[in-house]
Amino acid sequence: MPDAVTDQVADALPGLIELRRDLHENPELGFYETRTAGIIAGRLNDAGMSVKAEVGGTGVVGVLDTGRSGPTLMIRADIDALPVAELSDLPFASTNGNMHACGHDGHITMALGAAELLAGRKDELSGKLVFVFQPAEEFVEGAKAMIADDVISDHSPDRVIGLHLWNQYDTGFVGVNEATVFASADQFELTITGKGGHGALPHTAIDPVMISAQVISALQTVVSREIAPNAMGVVTVGQVIGGTAPNVIADFVTIKGTIRAFTADIREKIISAVERIAKGVAESLRGGAEFKLLNGAPPVVNDPGVASWITGIAGGVPGVDEVGAHEEVPVGDDMAEFINRAPGCYFLLGAGDPERPPHHNARFVFDEECLPLGVEIFARAALDYLGG
Template sequence: MAASITAALAGLGAIRGDLADFYRDLHAHPELSDQEHRTSGEIARRATALGYTVTEGVGGTGVVAVLANGAGPTVMLRADIDALPIQETTGLPYASKNDGVMHACGHDMHATCLLGALKLLIDARSSWAGTILAVFQPAEETGRGAQEMIDDNLFERFGTPEIVLAQHTAPFPVGVVGGHAGTAAAATDALRIIMHGRGGHGSRPEATIDPVVMAAATVMRLQTIVSREIAADDAAVVTVGCLRAGTKDNIIPDEAELQLNIRTFTPQTREKVVASVHRIAKAEAAAAGAEWEPDISVIDTFPVMFNDPDAMARTLTAIGETLGPDKVFDPGRITGSEDAGNLATAAGVPLCYWMFGVLDPEVFGGGSDPVQLVHDMLSGTIDVKSVPGPHTSGYAPAVDPSITVGVTAMTTAALTWLGTA
């Protein structure tokens, strides 16, 4: 397929400008999980114009585009499309027009690159055989989107693929692609804890049970789970990302809310950490003399993401032959989470999920060679704390080079798994 890949990619130059305009439009109009109505409409319109059979409203706001091109394997190409509740601070001319909502995780880039790949693939359909099943998935950020599409009879309606291919932007220099075989991304458990106290006047704390102090003590004690309960050769993350309590400085409230995020890689560690969170919250409430135990509920969950080793080797080898083998590297497993694996698990097929760098080399403080910059990042020479990453208000992919790499990687991967004509 090497000649077919080269021929297909020859058409990228002609569409690069249009794709960049589309990306900027998506970035300026981000929509939260399960609210991606405009986004889905624009994607559906473009995929239909390309010649695909398009279905909207799958799993709520998901879009499925299908192209059957003779006997051969069915290959799923997946992109997520939702944004995050973040106020953008990039100052870009195409920054978000939706107050408090931002494409801070690159899903606008994912959708753009998949549409670009669909254009190149349909133009090159004389060189391959099989079926393209393109899935534009909503609500990845809540961990519900893939399952919502599955529950809406995704596979029964559109067929079961032989492979699920997915990619994600990453805070690497643009031009490189990273992928890790095996356990590639962590499981997530997001929990909400409501600490119940007894409110009163700020001048008379002795007449209250202060949930603010209770919550603060809980936050500090939660930090000991990873450092004192998890073995040094294991890995886990516990983050309290939200703490809400009270309305005024001189009012002790009745309750305080914590929202926390847990990342683990094995079922055993996952069970241990979640159990420890429950134990600590209840113990701190008891220590404070609370009259009621905390309410602990699940916000969302993600499973561990597992990349099939054989599928990864086949796909990344092909991408390396296209971009250059030195441009492909193994970043190791990440503590981020993804629900793309749900699609592969439900279909009973391998998952191949990789990341592509989208940041201008200047962001890293020197040098223009992306390969060297990645080496410096992995060795600790570059302080990654200074690099704006996903889920931050300053995350700003370099538009044109990123689109080129993303479209190239997805097109190459698709042709690697489709049959020959």
């Protein structure tokens, strides 16, 4: 049976590479993936799955219900691109100003490849397979939107798996962690309020630019003074927007930043410390601070049982040279929203080597040799879990 899967993947590969290149040439931003979603829905339909489109905006769900009782496995792939003008020299490079610079074109291809293969082997399975094609991962809104549209409550998955291809690991390496994979990612906005006035008469005004400077400095004490040295935390202020002229004291200043952590605990601690410090410092200087959390995602933390199952599955796939733990990466991914609702595993699939341009870079190119490996890991996981 396993050899037959390898052969089937090899047979499907030329068509999958063609699909991947077409997706790469036509990238679409989060919640605008209409062409992409149309292709996904069409192929799932052709494979004989029941398809629901427009789930949480532009999401697509394909269900293979075997009609026999058994567990439900959910496989999730993200489908959006980034607002990056592509500078790769690929013959199928995007020219529309957006780019699949994170490899989500590969994710779509691998999940679809597995869906098509498994639909053809429905008779060997018991239970339900649910393929989730999620929009808008890059600004971590798509998972929440699909969940609000009942993707979890409709299917109650027993396990949820997914992969992110990873350019900085050699093709043939599969990274599986038994706990944290990626960090939480939260954006915040602070409005620092003062009282506008003449730059020459500061005593008649309350200067929000000066208060902002104090707040920004004080925010750097959150990680250095409130979080244990062996825990990871980041507070970055990336935007300061305020003032209209050199001799005018503004009414308010807007500060925007990002918060990262590897555990839910530290995440909460940092969020509340940022709010407390901003308000405390601003008030001590006669101003005020309003704190708002914008979009965010929890850390991606694998279930150890599901992770060790995936480790075993991946280890049996020809072409996979090594399966092991990988460094926790301080990027965010809203796969966390799924894994927090069902035991799951998000694994990294090596797709190049450490010298390649990193994800989100305009010259990002991944190694297509990773594609059959991802298809086969998904397919074997499903055959193992639903094939018993």
